[in-house]
Amino acid sequence: GESVGLHLPTLSVQEGDNSIINCAYSNSASDYFIWYKQESGKGPQFIIDIRSNMDKRQGQRVTVLLNKTVKHLSLQIAATQPGDSAVYFCAENMGVSLTFGKGTMLLVSP
Amino acid sequence: EAQVTQNPRYLITVTGKKLTVTCSQNMNHEYMSWYRQDPGLGLRQIYYSMNVEVTDKGDVPEGYKVSRKEKRNFPLILESPSPNQTSLYFCASSSGQGRGYTFGSGTRLTVV
Numbered sequence: 001g002e003s004v005g006l007h008l009p010t011l012s013v014q015e016g017d018n019s020i021i022n023c024a025y026s027n028s029a030s031d032y033f034i035w036y037k038q039e040s041g042k043g044p045q046f047i048i049d050i051r052s053n054m055d056k057r058q059g060q061r062v063t064v065l066l067n068k069t070v071k072h073l074s075l076q077i078a079a080t081q082p083g084d085s086a087v088y089f090c091a092e093n094m095g096v097s098l099t100f101g102k103g104t105m106l107l108v109s110p
Numbered sequence: 111e112a113q114v115t116q117n118p119r120y121l122i123t124v125t126g127k128k129l130t131v132t133c134s135q136n137m138n139h140e141y142m143s144w145y146r147q148d149p150g151l152g153l154r155q156i157y158y159s160m161n162v163e164v165t166d167k168g169d170v171p172e173g174y175k176v177s178r179k180e181k182r183n184f185p186l187i188l189e190s191p192s193p194n195q196t197s198l199y200f201c202a203s204s205s206g207q208g209r210g211y212t213f214g215s216g217t218r219l220t221v222v
Contacts, residue, residue, distance in 0.1 A: 036211045041115075043200050043213035044153070089153065097143065097168060098211060099152040 008087060010034045010105040016050060023090030030095035035064060035075045038084045038103070044076045047075070047088075057096040116201050116214035123191055123221055131186045131217050133201030141204040142184040143168070143211065144176065146197040153200070154214045159184055191221045 011017050024032065031052040035042035050057045050064045050073075051097040057064050063076040073090050085108045113137045123129055133141065144160040145168075155168030159178040173195055175187040184203075188195060198218050202211035 032209075041216075043202075043215050046210045046212070049210055093207070095207065097155050097158055098143075099155075102150070102152045106156075 002052065003046075004096065006103045008103050010107060011056050012107045013080050015080060015082060015110050017080050017109055019075075019084070019106060019108075021075045021077075021078045021088050021106065023075075023101045023104075024071040025071050025073060025090065025098070025101070027092060027094045028068070029067055030094050033064070033066060033073055034091045034098065035062075035073075036089045037086045038098075039085075043087060070103035077106075080108050082110055101105070103108060112212070114201055114203050114214035116217050118217060119215065120222070121216045123219070125192055125221055126190050129188050129191060129219075131188075131199060131201075131219070133184045133186065133214060134182050134204040135184075135201075135212070136182065137203060137205070138181065139203035139205050139212075140181070141206060141211075143187075143202045144174070144184070144186050145202065146170065146198045147200060147216075148197050149153050156186070156199075165171065169197065180219075191219075193221045195219065196221050 028034050028089050034049045035047040038044045048059045048062050048064050051065050061078045065074045087103045087105050089103045090101045117129050117132045139178045144156040145153045147153050156168045156174050157176040201214040204211045
């Protein structure tokens with residue numbers, strides 16, 4: 001598959017651990033944030049989103065936290081599985097476009 | 111199945127030979143966008159469209175053209191490709207502002 005992971009920060013965890021992936025965003029006016037997962041050879045897939053009037057949102061095994069004071073997002077994955085291995089991107093919505101962070105590679109070992 | 115379809119998946123071409131990458135979505139989305147992805151640079155927006163006949167430049171529009179003659183299609187045109195346009199390209203669509211984009215599977219373009 002295509003390599004999109006060169007020069008990316010990498011988080012290595014054991015199966016079953018909880019994972020936390022962090023992201024700093026740039027624009028204090030952004031009002032909508034999304035986490036995407038990208039597996040090798042595939043396009044980014046939506047995981048979870050959060051609006052700026054919230055500070056926490058939970059999905060299935062995933063939680064997103066938003067700290068607007070320091071312009072910081074985090075993605076928490078509970079009970080990480082080998083299938084979670086991928087590159088994770090945060091994106092901030094400004095108007096009609098999304099601006100993506102550089103991404104973090106998550107490696108899950110059995 | 112709701113999806114964004116890009117073609118081709120892989121393309122090798124020579125410098126200066128015009129090419130078009132097609133993109134089609136079946137979700138009746140108003141917003142469509144093209145991104146390129148390069149190692150170390152992440153995903154960067156090339157062009158976007160808010161509706162039929164409405165297009166605008168993104169962060170890296172040089173060397174690209176787009177058109178939006180109908181809602182479902184948003185082709186990316188490289189009139190005279192150059193090696194620095196070798197990249198992985200993604201088309202994406204969204205139902206509106208403040209909503210997530212659905213991405214296609216990508217087009218790997220190599221310009222020699």
